[in-house]
Amino acid sequence: MEDTVAKVLSLIKRRGLVFPSSEIYGGFGGFFDFGPLGAELKNNIKKTWWRSMVQKRDDVVGLDSSIIMSPRIWEASGHTTEFSDPLAECKACHKRFRADHLMEKLRDAGELKKLGFTDEETKDTADINQMAKVLASAKCPDCGGELAAPRKFNLMFRTFVGPVEDNASLAYLRPETAQGIFASYKNILDTQRVKLPFGIGQVGKAFRNEITPGNFIFRSREFEQMEMEYFVKPGDDEKAFEYWTKERMRWYIEDLGLKKEKLRFRPHRTDELAHYAKDCVDVQYNFPWGWDEIEGIANRRDFDLGRHQQHSGTDLKYFDETDKTSYIPYVIEPSCGVERLFFAVLFDAFDEVQGGRTQTTEATKEAETVLRLPKNLAPVKVGILPLLKNKPELVKKAKEVRDLVRECFNCQYDEVGSIGRRYRRLDEVGAPYAVTIDFDSLQNNDVTLRDRDTMTQERVKITELPDLLRKKLGC
Ligand code: GAP
Numbered sequence: 001m002e003d004t005v006a007k008v009l010s011l012i013k014r015r016g017l018v019f020p021s022s023e024i025y026g027g028f029g030g031f032f033d034f035g036p037l038g039a040e041l042k043n044n045i046k047k048t049w050w051r052s053m054v055q056k057r058d059d060v061v062g063l064d065s066s067i068i069m070s071p072r073i074w075e076a077s078g079h080t081t082e083f084s085d086p087l088a089e090c091k092a093c094h095k096r097f098r099a100d101h102l103m104e105k106l107r108d109a110g111e112l113k114k115l116g117f118t119d120e121e122t123k124d125t126a127d128i129n130q131m132a133k134v135l136a137s138a139k140c141p142d143c144g145g146e147l148a149a150p151r152k153f154n155l156m157f158r159t160f161v162g163p164v165e166d167n168a169s170l171a172y173l174r175p176e177t178a179q180g181i182f183a184s185y186k187n188i189l190d191t192q193r194v195k196l197p198f199g200i201g202q203v204g205k206a207f208r209n210e211i212t213p214g215n216f217i218f219r220s221r222e223f224e225q226m227e228m229e230y231f232v233k234p235g236d237d238e239k240a241f242e243y244w245t246k247e248r249m250r251w252y253i254e255d256l257g258l259k260k261e262k263l264r265f266r267p268h269r270t271d272e273l274a275h276y277a278k279d280c281v282d283v284q285y286n287f288p289w290g291w292d293e294i295e296g297i298a299n300r301r302d303f304d305l306g307r308h309q310q311h312s313g314t315d316l317k318y319f320d321e322t323d324k325t326s327y328i329p330y331v332i333e334p335s336c337g338v339e340r341l342f343f344a345v346l347f348d349a350f351d352e353v354q355g356g357r358t359q360t361t362e363a364t365k366e367a368e369t370v371l372r373l374p375k376n377l378a379p380v381k382v383g384i385l386p387l388l389k390n391k392p393e394l395v396k397k398a399k400e401v402r403d404l405v406r407e408c409f410n411c412q413y414d415e416v417g418s419i420g421r422r423y424r425r426l427d428e429v430g431a432p433y434a435v436t437i438d439f440d441s442l443q444n445n446d447v448t449l450r451d452r453d454t455m456t457q458e459r460v461k462i463t464e465l466p467d468l469l470r471k472k473l474g475c
Helices: 002-014 036-055 071-077 099-108 119-123 128-135 178-191 237-255 303-312 338-349 392-405 419-428 439-444 462-473
Strands: 018-020 032-034 060-063 084-089 096-098 151-154 158-160 170-172 198-207 222-232 263-267 279-287 290-301 318-320 325-327 330-337 350-353 368-371 382-386 411-413 433-437 446-451 457-461
Touching: 002 338, 002 350, 002 368, 032 036, 036 060, 036 198, 036 222, 036 237, 036 338, 060 178, 071 170, 071 178, 071 303, 084 099, 084 128, 096 099, 099 119, 099 128, 119 128, 178 198, 178 222, 178 303, 222 237, 222 338, 237 263, 237 279, 237 290, 237 330, 263 290, 279 338, 290 303, 290 338, 303 330, 330 338, 338 350, 368 419, 382 392, 382 419, 392 411, 392 433, 392 439, 392 462, 419 433, 433 462, 439 446, 446 462, 457 462
Parallel strands: 060 198, 382 411, 382 433
Antiparallel strands: 018 032, 084 096, 084 151, 158 170, 198 222, 222 330, 263 279, 279 290, 290 330, 318 325, 350 368, 433 446, 446 457
């Protein structure tokens, strides 16, 4: 397992997909930068979601709300009081831990049993008092020091709006994009011709001051969410919840191209439901370290709109013309994180072929990496390769082909090294096609088109190349 993680991380680093943020200053825990290819891959994931969840549906519209909003929103939603994790600090080395994670770790390692606690006593990681009792007997896993009683730590980043830093100017960076949707719900209702059931989708940054960010980009402090709030008549919520769980799984398999056997649902137990939820199911991906959450699908009831109506004094009820009643709609919310999908997509696509794939030469080569990315996600769609870089006529022709193809697709022009090496470089970043321009191209106006997965090559007229690529890349 560590092998696959190490290999994928090495690829990410080698090809500059993701960098630690502020690396020249030693990094900044839980923040990352996405390099040129990483930014392309991330954009393609977001595009795939937006196409499917917003543009290709009659019943969903899009939104791009502000990151910093009135702090009253977070009071109404319950985030100022409820959005916290239990934090345990070592009195000796001052290392901080997620108290619930620490308790789970100690329980799974059998340590708590040794200290005399029963499974029943260590089951509930939501009860801070019980956790305090258990952790009082445990020791810091790093230095063996005594642990202070766990306390609740609010995960929202705080900032100040305007020149004076006081309570009146206090504001928060949004910890979820969802509240921007609830805050704009009435504007959408009043300006768009939407009728229940309908949804509002949004892709954007979210910020959480995680106590222990980790697993590289899996748990970070700044990340992007793709969320959709689907408003329904109360009573229709359970059916809609069932519909969206199925639809989201379909999206992961058919649109994002993840392997079916690597995906599963994990329903939440009642005692772990968020403060707003009536029901929740996670979509999990089987990462090399085990099954882990990539999306949560929740039935948020009328909690958010109800609270915003109460706190803002604005009527947020929906008038239903079909039966002339007014009510606050229920909400079904599929919510996923772009970085987690980015990671899942890379693990899913990663393939290493020992000895290389070419059968025509003796298999004495090093291992070859092929990123078998779905074509819609590939950061580079087509590589453009002149056979030789020191022949001006070949270079000129290759640049003409590049200009023609990049009108429609992201291309990578590469003239450095042998053709074999350049194919390897393209395979490693998952480019589905490579186009080689050789001396025959100058005579016949044609090129060689190579397929990443089958490695088959075909001769194609340059004038026919854009249409053929459009057909093959599917857009
Ligand atoms: N609006 C509901 C909500 O925010 P959540 O389960 O807290 O629910 C939804 O988050 C998704 O956002 C998660 O399934 C995960 O993909 C992503 N996510 C949450 N916290 C994250 C973090 N610290 N780093 C990266 N992604 C995160």
